[in-house]
Amino acid sequence: MWHEACRFEHRCNHLHEALHVAEQGLLQLPRYGPLWFCALRLQECTLTLTPTLTLTLALALVLALILTLPLPPPLTLTRSAPRRSTT
Numbered sequence: 001m002w003h004e005a006c007r008f009e010h011r012c013n014h015l016h017e018a019l020h021v022a023e024q025g026l027l028q029l030p031r032y033g034p035l036w037f038c039a040l041r042l043q044e045c046t047l048t049l050t051p052t053l054t055l056t057l058a059l060a061l062v063l064a065l066i067l068t069l070p071l072p073p074p075l076t077l078t079r080s081a082p083r084r085s086t087t
Helices: 002-011 015-028 033-046 051-068
Strands: none
Touching: 002 015, 002 033, 015 033, 033 051
């Protein structure tokens, strides 16, 4: 729903509103990838900054996404009982 609302605002050329919708959606659904890419696209459209600063902001968005992903469970190493020969 957030992604569709964001795309609608973008199509209507309401870039700042679309970016606001994307940010609100990411607060509720931080793991929804298409919304992240939509937000990145909107950042590119709305920022008239130097390319280096735009790249820095894009990397910050990607880093924020990575930090919201859950960590895998820790590995537990267990020793198995020695196998007995059946001969």
